[in-house]
Amino acid sequence: MATVTYKEATRVYPGADHAAVDKLNLEIGDGEFMVLVGPSGCGKSTSLRMLAGLEEINSGSVWIGDRDVTDLPPKDRDIAMVFQNYALYPHMTVADNMGFALKMKGVNKDEREKRVLEAAKLLGLEDLLARKPKNLSGGQRQRVAMGRAIVRDPQVFLMDEPLSNLDAKLRVQTRTQIAALQTRLGVTTVYVTHDQVEAMTMGDRVAVMKDGVLQQVDRPLALYDTPKNIFVAGFIGSPAMNLMPGTIVDGGVRVTDHVVPVAREVLDRAQSADLVVGIRPESFEVSPTGEGIAMKISAVEETGADSYLYGTLGNQDPATLGDEVQQVVARVTTRTPPQRGDTIRLHVDPANLHVFDKISSLRIS
């Protein structure tokens, strides 16, 4: 097991006008499950491949433990890429399907059997070891594939969108299993996904990337509760955080025709009077007083005790919004949810406000 460290690691593709990964600094702890997440083209896969040795590093370095691996070929890095291929061999037993790569590496039979048995115990496959894969379910096949990587006993597991070709059920199932297994194995793992739900539910920590630049790295809840900038605020969360234009006025920030109270010392950090106010859907309450941010409801979705209200900001100020219609989502708990077509007022606890400077995009609250 080992730590993984990126030090100012940069990758520029020939002919590109900006770096695919720009001065990445990231420390991944021994045994940590780190998820790299971001939209397509953000540099997450490139970062993983720099660690795997597939991408050249133009400047900076990558370390596994106390070894600088920047110039080492992939096979000398003691890493395992998981799920490159899970086609199982029909004439080989489950045990051989898991252990054949060790045989190629010259690992002796006793050691092979020991490692396969250990992995099988972890994966609940002990009773299937002597069988042929013919009758295995999709989930069992996935576990055999995981076993192939586990028996190699690498210092670091690398996973690049490993669930992308699975159906919905197998995806949820395997997601849970990978996270649980990683905890039990305690092997440092770097996992790449474009899916923030996967990132938030699986990672010990999550590194959010955009345009080759690391935006924020933190525990999932910290990312959710204190996003460092507008991008992270909008990217993490499902449904996404409502990000609304606001203007500094006496006593706080005006959003539409309503003034939300915000402390003076927060507002003093702003570079101009224009702000972006972020409110999570579940931070709203239907205002009992008729005071609050106006919302015109276009759809209501009831899910158990909660209702999701979808609509647009009411009483929009054309000066700040122009012709753009600001979409809003609110999750409210009420026995009698409002109806489609209603205009309601939403109240928010000032403690749950996220305030961002419009010029720098950075959080100021």
Add this chain to the structure above:
Amino acid sequence: MPRFLSAKPDARLIPLPWSTPLSQWPAEHLVALPRGISRHVVRFITVGDGVFAAKEVNQELALREYRLLHDLMRLHTPAVEPVAVVSGRVDDAGEPLDSILLTKHLDFSLPYRSLFSPGVRHDTVIRLLDAMVVLLARLHLLGFMWGDVSLSNILFRRDAGSFAAYLVDAETGELHDRLSDGQRAHDLGIARINIFGDFCDLEAGGLLDESLDPLNLVDTIEARYQELWKELTGIEEFSGSELYRIESRVRRLNALGFDIAELDIQTSPDGQRITIQPKVVDAGHHSRRLMRLTGLDTEENQARRLLNDLDTYRARTNQQHVDEAVVAHEWLTECFEPVVNMVPADLADKRDPAQVYHEVLDYRWYMSQREKREVPLTEAMRGYIKDVLRNLPDEVMSRAALVQVQNGDTRQLANPYDPSMGFATDEEEPAVHDPWEEAAQDVDISSLDHFDIDALRAKKG
């Protein structure tokens, strides 16, 4: 209603039972052709006189692979031809089904599962491995990282006395401007593991010749790849008095079937040392030349053989002073076409025309040796049809339900359409209690696109 994405739409595909999961398609649409193992459901389907490989996979992957195969085709890579992506499928209950990627069946292709079978000759094995190595090097020269090199993802075609390898699955592939050494090493590492697994599987099923050792086979692949890569791209340094080495490098590459499009030549300031390095190398040296001269589209070694015959014809007819293209046209109408046109219609599926011509040349040579006389081509062809061609199995589409194992026995596949299911005689085993499977039954797929922040807080708290 399903949607078809296709560059060359084929209306005959539209009425197929797209609302049925591919694994349950009625046999009337299927044909049991040999193929490798696959993680997805794959079937060969027949429509009129066409045969297509169909792979059921999610829409994103299907579209990606379709486009990648098109790119490979544009780059003249030996790969299967993409036909269409069928998406938006729903079953009779209205539940969505995965998309289907359709590719054209490669005529006269031979799957690896029958090629390494008991009784195979050692030099045949080496030729198969070489064909694989050439394919991998060609792909790497183009900047294509395969990501899943395996025998299951390769088909072979006869190529004169050798084989030509074709890529049949590009699902994990990536096309880059150029590959780093790390990417090539990674691809080669995957090739080693996967191909070792493929050979071990054949061995476990009694399908591998006993004299073949899986580890030795993959070591050979790696060594031959490194050797070829060095020849294709390596820097060579020599003294200024050895300029002939430039020409000999070009010749060596041509002999391997490659043309140099750009050769970087650098001279030291005093002119004493020269370094050369091929910068752009294109495969298909002989097949391109044959195509230019005759319009015939053949594999590389077939082209080499046919060009040799053309050169011999030119010498024999004393036409060295005549333009090569004119002689080539004459050779085509006087030699090649009369021979291949003699193949009876019922034997047309045995070998492709260029392969027939190559085999007839061989047949004639042995016949001339035996009878100590010059044997005319048409006479040799008649003998070849009677003695050889008539006795060969059909190869335009070889069948696979029965496979040959050790001791000359044959065994039946459990599912003739899917070799991933093993042999029919493999024992059915009783179900085992598997708590993981039971837990998986309760999976809530609503959590796929949505995370419950309250649950996350409770868990972490």
